[in-house]
Amino acid sequence: MSASKPAPILVDLKFNPDTVARILKTAFLDRGSINIADPETKGRDLSDLDYALLWKPDADLFERAPNLKVIFSGGAGVDSFMNLPGLPDVPIVRFVDHSLTTRMSEWVVMQCLMHQRGQAEHDRLQRKHEWGKQVAPEASELTVGVMGLGVLGQDAVKKLTVMGFNVIGWSRTAKQIDGIETFDAAGLDAFLSKTDILVGLLPLTPETTKFYNAALFSKLRQGGALGKPVFINAGRGKSQVEADIVSAIESGVLGGASLDVFEVEPLPSESPLWDLPGVFITPHDAASSEENALFRHVERQIARFEQGQPLQYVVDRNRGY
Ligand code: NDP
Numbered sequence: 001m002s003a004s005k006p007a008p009i010l011v012d013l014k015f016n017p018d019t020v021a022r023i024l025k026t027a028f029l030d031r032g033s034i035n036i037a038d039p040e041t042k043g044r045d046l047s048d049l050d051y052a053l054l055w056k057p058d059a060d061l062f063e064r065a066p067n068l069k070v071i072f073s074g075g076a077g078v079d080s081f082m083n084l085p086g087l088p089d090v091p092i093v094r095f096v097d098h099s100l101t102t103r104m105s106e107w108v109v110m111q112c113l114m115h116q117r118g119q120a121e122h123d124r125l126q127r128k129h130e131w132g133k134q135v136a137p138e139a140s141e142l143t144v145g146v147m148g149l150g151v152l153g154q155d156a157v158k159k160l161t162v163m164g165f166n167v168i169g170w171s172r173t174a175k176q177i178d179g180i181e182t183f184d185a186a187g188l189d190a191f192l193s194k195t196d197i198l199v200g201l202l203p204l205t206p207e208t209t210k211f212y213n214a215a216l217f218s219k220l221r222q223g224g225a226l227g228k229p230v231f232i233n234a235g236r237g238k239s240q241v242e243a244d245i246v247s248a249i250e251s252g253v254l255g256g257a258s259l260d261v262f263e264v265e266p267l268p269s270e271s272p273l274w275d276l277p278g279v280f281i282t283p284h285d286a287a288s289s290e291e292n293a294l295f296r297h298v299e300r301q302i303a304r305f306e307q308g309q310p311l312q313y314v315v316d317r318n319r320g321y
């Protein structure tokens with residue numbers, strides 16, 4: 001007697017729909033998939049499905065699929081569905097991937113170097129066809145403070161250190177990382193007072209919502225080798241107060257910023273951030289998930305689950321990340 005085919009995997013990924021549809025054709029071949037973006041799935045009963053792969057899913061997704069056994073996030077963060085009604089009490093698996101981590105560190109190192117080397121001023125002069133030499137401080141004259149020492153923060157710390165920056169790190173619980181000074185939650189003010197370039201790689205949770213605000217910016221070191229501190233964020237936009245970033249730059253509390261994430265995405269065209277001197281904007285693509293790698297990761301985790309091995313990269317529901 002042949003075993004029955006396992007239930008297809010439910011996919012609701014608000015990525016590029018054509019790319020998702022194309023790459024799904026060669027993924028999950030043993031069980032198939034139900035892509036919520038496919039009009040043919042409209043009205044289908046989803047109560048027989050065991051696994052869902054999600055990024056910004058429909059608000060009624062968990063009500064339509066109430067019997068899931070494991071939820072996979074389409075990214076490293078899980079905030080896009082943690083507050084949806086009916087979220088079942090089952091394991092939630094984040095996407096942890098070497099390529100994603102590497103691309104995030106490239107973005108972080110690039111942004112730190114752009115501020116260190118005065119790239120905004122070079123761009124301004126180039127547009128005016130002006131030849132204006134600058135002498136930048138050396139990386140070792142600057143302290144980069146990385147907030148969040150998880151998968152992404154720890155890799156960024158390593159690569160910033162290779163570039164010669166003096167690096168310090170902050171996380172909820174204490175960490176020991178060779179060659180860098182670390183601070184736990186209680187050491188926040190001491191950490192900020194040493195930081196010239198603040199790098200945000202925190203997940204969005206109730207504790208980190210509106211966390212990067214005027215009070216926090218005012219505690220960063222003034223008068224370091226860049227003169228004024230700089231704020232860089234690739235964690236989540238709802239962790240930052242954009243009105244406070246704008247006023248901190250206008251009043252000289254901050255010398256500049258690099259932002260990949262925003263309170264509202266896409267960043268509205270009327271946001272003052274677009275035109276503020278010293279601000280670099282990227283459209284939440286510091287480390288986008290690559291679909292082939294994502295689908296392989298989900299296949300590996302399902303195989304582990306079905307063989308009775310522990311799932312990897314499981315979210316702690318109490319911490320929210
Ligand atoms: P991890 O879960 O591996 O690490 C999270 C880190 O943040 C941990 O060090 C954790 O501390 C710390 N942290 C969480 N809450 C707090 C808090 N309240 N106070 C202090 N520290 C805290 O996550 P990743 O490194 O994999 O990813 C981080 C985030 O980056 C994602 O959640 C996502 O939002 C964002 N991201 C953005 C991308 C982009 O393209 N812009 C791409 C991928 C991810 P502790 O170690 O003590 O638990």
Ligand code: OXD
Pocket residue numbers: 074075076077078287288289
């Ligand atoms: C993620 C992201 O969380 O791309 O992976 O933001």
